[in-house]
Every structure is written in C-alpha cells, then in structure tokens.
Amino acid sequence: MFQIPYEQTGYFSKLMIDYLCKSNQLSTLYNRFPSIENFKDQILEKQANFPSANRQILANSLQNQYKKFSVTAATQNNINNLKNNNTFTVVTGHQLNLFTGPLYFLYKIVSTINLCKELKKTYPDYDFVPVYWMATEDHDFDEINFFNFNRKKFQWNKEVSGPVGRLNTDGLQAVFDQLKKHLPLGNNANELSLLFENAYLKYSNLADATRFLANKLFGNEGLIIVDGDDVALKQLFVPHIKEELNNLSSFKEVEKSYDILKDYIIQVNPREINLFFIEDGLRERIVFEDDFYKVLNTEIQFTKDDLLTLVETNPEKFSPNVILRPLYQEVILPNLCYIGGGGELAYWLELKEVFTLHKITFPMLLLRNSVLLTTEKQNQKREKLKLSWEELFLKTDDFLQKKTKDFAQHAFDFEQQKQFLKQQFTALKEVTLQTNKSFIGAVNAQEAKQIKGLENLEKRYFKAERLKNQDQLDRMLDLKIALFPNNSLQERVDNFSTLYVDYGKEMIDILLKKLNPLDQNYAIITL
Structure with missing residues (x-):
C-alpha cells in the first residue's frame, strides 16, 4: 500500500x-x-x-x-x-x-x-x-x-x-436486465447478480433493499x-422539534460559525425553520407565513397550537433537514x-x-478513508512508464505539461523569460513616469503584447514536444484516465461492482485489513 x-x-x-x-x-x-x-x-x-x-x-x-x-x-x-x-x-x-x-x-x-x-x-x-x-x-x-x-x-x-426510503422498487427489473447483459461470466459476477436481484427485486421499498444490501456486505x-x-x-x-418551531433557534446558532468560516466556502445555509413535513410521496419545507405554519407547495397549514399538538401525537410527520x-x-x-x-x-x-x-x-x-484501488496490471504499467503516484494525482492538463517537460531534450524555461520581461517593463515604467506619463498606456500595451507572444511560443513549443512523444504520452494518459475518470477521483465515479467481478469479497476483506481510519493519508491499494 x-x-x-x-x-x-x-x-x-x-x-x-x-x-x-x-x-x-x-x-x-x-x-x-x-x-x-x-x-x-x-x-x-x-x-x-x-x-x-x-x-x-x-x-x-x-x-x-x-x-x-x-x-x-x-x-x-x-x-x-x-x-x-x-x-x-x-x-x-x-x-x-x-x-x-x-x-x-x-x-x-x-x-x-x-x-x-x-x-x-x-x-x-x-x-x-x-x-x-x-x-x-x-x-x-x-x-x-x-x-x-x-x-x-x-x-x-x-x-x-x-422520501426516497419509502419509494417502491417498481421499475428496477429493467435495470437488473440491463446489468445482467453486461456482467461477464464467473462466480463473482453471479454473486453480484444475485445481490442486486435479492435486494431490489425481492424487497418492496428502497430502504429495505438498501438494508439487505449493506447487511449482506457488512x-x-x-x-x-x-x-x-x-x-x-x-x-x-419531540423536544428538539418544538424548540425549532417555537424559537427558530438553529438559524441563529449556525450563523455564529460564519465569522470563523468567512475564509472558506459555507457548505450549507440554514432556514428559519429547518424541518420538513413528511408523508408518503411528500417531503416539503415548513414555513411561517401570515401567522400560519404552511407546508410549501401544498394547501396544508396549521396554527401554532395545532402544529405543536401534531408534534406530540405524530412526530413521524416531521423530518429534519x-x-x-x-x-x-x-x-x-x-x-x-x-x-x-x-x-x-x-x-x-x-x-x-x-x-x-x-x-x-x-x-x-x-x-x-479515501482510496485508489489499482490492479497489478495497472501498477506494472505505471512502473514501466516510470510514473509516480504523485504525478498521476495531477489534473490532466498539469500532468501532460509536466510529462512533456520531462521528455523535452532541450528544455526552455519560458517562465524565467516571462519574469525577466516583466522586470524589464517594470524598470521601463519607472523611467516613463519620470519623463512622460502619457506613454504609460503604450508601455503597458507593449508588455501585454510581448507576454502574449511568449505564451503563444510556449504553446507551440510544447505542442511540438508533445507530438514527438505522442505514443508514450497516450499510454500514460490511458492509465491516468483509467484511474482518475473524468479528471475526478475513482471513488467518486466507479461502483464497487466494477472491481468485484474480478476480486469478489476479497476486495472488501483487503480494505478491512489495510485501512487505518485515523491515518490522514490517501491510500493506494493494489488488489
């Protein structure tokens, strides 16, 4: 690992x-x-x-x-x-x-x-x-x-x-039929087929199907x-639902974190009332308007006393956001x-x-834990191509740029030239301000033109270098795409079934054996 x-x-x-x-x-x-x-x-x-x-x-x-x-x-x-x-x-x-x-x-x-x-x-x-x-x-x-x-x-x-947990599983036979057409032959594929069939075709709602599946795996x-x-x-x-309805308190409490989190992206924003009204086929926000508690997109509304009574008698009708x-x-x-x-x-x-x-x-x-799962064949290909794991984690454009530079026999440092050019124009601007300020616009325009010219030369240079090593770069890129689909992490795209057909339950056993939940590192595991 x-x-x-x-x-x-x-x-x-x-x-x-x-x-x-x-x-x-x-x-x-x-x-x-x-x-x-x-x-x-x-x-x-x-x-x-x-x-x-x-x-x-x-x-x-x-x-x-x-x-x-x-x-x-x-x-x-x-x-x-x-x-x-x-x-x-x-x-x-x-x-x-x-x-x-x-x-x-x-x-x-x-x-x-x-x-x-x-x-x-x-x-x-x-x-x-x-x-x-x-x-x-x-x-x-x-x-x-x-x-x-x-x-x-x-x-x-x-x-x-x-609510999705209450959805009936009608229509999943069609998904199962399509999946079976794409599953290969073998015991592991048969296990997957049975797993899907027993979960989604034998249980009537999505919550039960998911419970069966997770229970079977773990x-x-x-x-x-x-x-x-x-x-x-x-x-x-119930007491916490009442607190929310009576005092609209969560909104105020969450806002206290905003000053601390101002340098970051705020993940979620609270509502004045952070509860939904929930029934079969319905989960809609509760809002307070015109002295009534209303369920959005419906005709349902309550006085405060009626709503609090409902909390006591039927708390299952309230769903936290x-x-x-x-x-x-x-x-x-x-x-x-x-x-x-x-x-x-x-x-x-x-x-x-x-x-x-x-x-x-x-x-x-x-x-x-975050994990990249690789096959032995993929790892051997990586070693043959002399790629480090750190390189493979680069975004595609950065990856291609780096490997192109690595291949270049006569590397030219365009960044150094751009910095040198900027220094020259900085000195020129200082002289211009002391002599004739009206020329400063022309100096800025010339600086932008020359920087742009260098950038165009850089693109052409790397395009030529890339063409010289296209076969090798294509093999590298094929491996990177296999491990990082759509420039994303494998764990966010692939389903466990993709690897399960080859490795079966051993795949889960390896994860249980090798992953340390308190380890602050991304794990790369070769199956």
Whole structure:
C-alpha cells in the first residue's frame, strides 16, 4: 500500500486540510479532535448525558427494523449491547444510492468498522458498535437513481416524490436486465447478480433493499443499519422539534460559525425553520407565513397550537433537514464520532452551537478513508512508464505539461523569460513616469503584447514536444484516465461492482485489513 498526504493530492478543500492540521482558527467549531487518546473524555461525556431509557427504545426500534431480515450473530450482539451503558456507536451516513453508488460508500463503512476495532483495543472495558445511518428521508432522487459499472451508467427511470426510503422498487427489473447483459461470466459476477436481484427485486421499498444490501456486505462485521424514519425514534426528538418551531433557534446558532468560516466556502445555509413535513410521496419545507405554519407547495397549514399538538401525537410527520439531521442522530444514538467526507464534515463544523443550545454532546468528526484501488496490471504499467503516484494525482492538463517537460531534450524555461520581461517593463515604467506619463498606456500595451507572444511560443513549443512523444504520452494518459475518470477521483465515479467481478469479497476483506481510519493519508491499494 502506498500513501499520499491528503494535502498533496489536490482533491481536498482548504477547510479540510486546515481541520486535519488542527488550525487554531477552527478549534471552537468542534468538540475534540479524533485522536485515539481523545476518545476517553468523549466516552465519559456521552456516558454522562445519554439517557439509559433511550438505549432500550433504540434497541427495540432496531429489533423491529430488522424483523424482515436475516440478522448475523455479530449484528444481533451489537443490538443487544446497545442497552448497556458501556456501549457506544461510531456512525457514518449515506444516501440510498442504487447498488451503493460510488465506491466511497464502502470506504465510509470500512472506516467506521475499523475505528470500532481500534477503540476496542485501546478501551477494552467498553463496547463500540459501527452504525450506517440510511438517509431514508432524503428526497433528492436524481442524486441516487444510478450507478456506473465499467464506466457505463445504469439508471432507474421513475417519476417520484417524497422520501426516497419509502419509494417502491417498481421499475428496477429493467435495470437488473440491463446489468445482467453486461456482467461477464464467473462466480463473482453471479454473486453480484444475485445481490442486486435479492435486494431490489425481492424487497418492496428502497430502504429495505438498501438494508439487505449493506447487511449482506457488512453484517458479519456487526454493522448496524439505522432508519431514522421511525415513529419511536422520532418520539425522542419531540423536544428538539418544538424548540425549532417555537424559537427558530438553529438559524441563529449556525450563523455564529460564519465569522470563523468567512475564509472558506459555507457548505450549507440554514432556514428559519429547518424541518420538513413528511408523508408518503411528500417531503416539503415548513414555513411561517401570515401567522400560519404552511407546508410549501401544498394547501396544508396549521396554527401554532395545532402544529405543536401534531408534534406530540405524530412526530413521524416531521423530518429534519441537513441542519437538524445530525442533532436527531446524536439524540437517539450513544454516539462518539461521525465519519464522513469533506463536504459532510464542512457542514458539521457549522453546527456546534446548535448542539450546545440543545445540550447534546457534539460528536468527534473524522474524515473517512479515501482510496485508489489499482490492479497489478495497472501498477506494472505505471512502473514501466516510470510514473509516480504523485504525478498521476495531477489534473490532466498539469500532468501532460509536466510529462512533456520531462521528455523535452532541450528544455526552455519560458517562465524565467516571462519574469525577466516583466522586470524589464517594470524598470521601463519607472523611467516613463519620470519623463512622460502619457506613454504609460503604450508601455503597458507593449508588455501585454510581448507576454502574449511568449505564451503563444510556449504553446507551440510544447505542442511540438508533445507530438514527438505522442505514443508514450497516450499510454500514460490511458492509465491516468483509467484511474482518475473524468479528471475526478475513482471513488467518486466507479461502483464497487466494477472491481468485484474480478476480486469478489476479497476486495472488501483487503480494505478491512489495510485501512487505518485515523491515518490522514490517501491510500493506494493494489488488489
């Protein structure tokens, strides 16, 4: 396994790099940094303020959610352990992407499982349970209705509305039929075919299909899969729903982070009310207008008293948005740490004051493992072409520019010439200002013309050099495109099935064996 520090890959935001470097500017936006030694205090804090009664409700709800499924001994043991005050969770969350979506779905869950193992080694008196939180209440169907196998897109075409977890699986037979046509012969391909068929054609809704799939892939590791679209679990969230409706408090609390985050991109912006109204086929924002609470794009509206009564009697009709969903998760789970991608952690860093207001422990935030999976053949090709991994992480234009320069037998430093030219014109401008200021426009124009001329010469020079080495560059580019499709990371494009047909479950076993969740490096693993 080869590793590259995240900051050297060029694919991580300044916010994430500063967070990983423990920048003082960000220190007030999180509770504790996720180092193994910091988990002790996190355990004690969560243990002190997580109600024991919530544990029994959680365990009962999970038992009910798993009724239709074959539960592994490891998962059942973890559900039972959640009733104990010395058991804690580590959570990752993900959308209900068709057939798991991009590869990083696996990396999130592997990071979560492996962190639980590391914590058990360090703190043997406690138990740690890996949790996958299914985003069943999301309604962004277009983000989840496809996956890529061998760079071919397989898409579920369907007119839908409302929470995706409740969607029926009608129409997925057509996707399955198309997938089967493209699967090769072999045992691993047969496994994939059965996996898709048993998940999506034998379960009636997307939440159940996703649970079956994740359970099949990771049940032996004791993974617990949580569906927050649950009446009993929503009941635990009632006081926090009321706080939001009564005081519109999240909006004010999130804004407190903006001054600290002013040098970064704000990931999400809060609403005045950060709740949706949810029913089958419906998930729409709740807004306050003309003295009524209204459900957008519907005729539904409530007085304040009627709405608060509905919260008490039917809390399942209220769905937290991106601002309040993390709070809901931490209310119902004895959780220590949330594991997510850079974009997810960016919005979590806006939320600490929301947790403070609601008196809920803010979890530790851990960046998930990122991985580039390569075959032995690809690695041999890389070595033969004398390419470093660092070079392959360059964007395509920079990559071609660098390799063209490397090939050039008579390299010419155009950048040095441009800097020399700029220095000459700077001196000329100083003389011009002391003699005749009216010439300054002509001097500037001449500088721009000559710089442009040099840039055109540079382009022609590199084009000629590139043509001389076109065959070698094409072979390099073929490898780069195979590993970084569309100038993006493999983990954001390819589905696990692409590699599973060749490596089967061994692929997941390798990830579980090699990935260290606390390691701040991009991993390159040759299968």
